[in-house]
Amino acid sequence: MSTLVRVFDPALCCSSGVCGESVDPDLVRFSADLDWLKSRNVSVERFNLAQQPTAFVEHAPVKQALEAKGEAALPLIMVDGAVKSAGAYPTREQLAEWAGVATATPSIFTDAVGELVAIGAAIASNCEPCFRFHYDKAKRFGVSPEDMRKAVTLAQRVKEAPARAVLELAERYLDQETAAAAKLLTPADPAVTPAGSCCAPQTIQLEVKKSRCC
Numbered sequence: 001m002s003t004l005v006r007v008f009d010p011a012l013c014c015s016s017g018v019c020g021e022s023v024d025p026d027l028v029r030f031s032a033d034l035d036w037l038k039s040r041n042v043s044v045e046r047f048n049l050a051q052q053p054t055a056f057v058e059h060a061p062v063k064q065a066l067e068a069k070g071e072a073a074l075p076l077i078m079v080d081g082a083v084k085s086a087g088a089y090p091t092r093e094q095l096a097e098w099a100g101v102a103t104a105t106p107s108i109f110t111d112a113v114g115e116l117v118a119i120g121a122a123i124a125s126n127c128e129p130c131f132r133f134h135y136d137k138a139k140r141f142g143v144s145p146e147d148m149r150k151a152v153t154l155a156q157r158v159k160e161a162p163a164r165a166v167l168e169l170a171e172r173y174l175d176q177e178t179a180a181a182a183k184l185l186t187p188a189d190p191a192v193t194p195a196g197s198c199c200a201p202q203t204i205q206l207e208v209k210k211s212r213c214c
Contacts, residue, residue: 003080003099004043007034008062010074011050025142028111030089040101049074112141119148120155 016031034044047055049071056062061083065073069086076086079098084090096103115138122130138148 002041002043003101004045005034005037005095005099006059006078007044007046008056008059008074008076008078009046009048010071012048013050015046015048015051025110025112026089028141032110033092033095036092037095037099037101040096040099042099042101110141112138112143115141115143116147116151120151120158123152123155124159 012027016027034046038044049056056066059078061078062073062076065076065083065086073086075089077084077090077095077098084098085094090098092107093103095101115134118134119131119138122128122134135148
């Protein structure tokens with residue numbers, strides 16, 4: 001039998017609260033953590049006070065918490081019938097501990113981080129509509145202009161790296177060609193030194209004279 005996690009949210013605009021123009025980053029993170037729990041075969045039920053008030057009355061611990069503290073008791077988290085936290089959204093590590101799920105290294109990839117990655121990708125691909133779209137989303141997730149600027153700068157550096165590399169490759173090849181051509185043309189090379197010149201080896205001069213038709 002799998003662990004059952006029940007979440008009793010305060011009044012939200014939708015089932016998860018991740019909607020509208022102004023989104024609480026804690027709700028975004030918590031929704032991702034619940035999805036992570038589900039991927040570990042943990043059963044999750046979520047109740048919104050604005051949409052499912054009956055559930056708050058039917059569960060005695062939740063009703064008692066509301067009578068004692070009002071909405072300040074929400075969000076309230078229950079695991080297998082026991083209240084684990086009230087008044088704040090727990091971390092993934094706390095959820096994992098309560099549900100008896102092993103957790104790997106905590107993920108730092110939040111939706112806000114994802115928007116920074118998308119902004120960098122937009123710069124790398126020269127996509128203006130992509131940049132505008134993800135810039136607006138990043139603002140809604142509370143990403144600062146300074147962090148967005150860092151993402152843009154880093155993406156531009158990465159974007160320019162292949163161009164610099166191929167230019168350096170071209171310079172190396174052309175330098176090699178120039179050096180090879182200079183070596184072929186140097187008077188010290190008997191294979192290309194004109195016969196009869198002042199510094200051509202005598203043997204080469206004689207061979208050239210013998211082979212010439214005139």
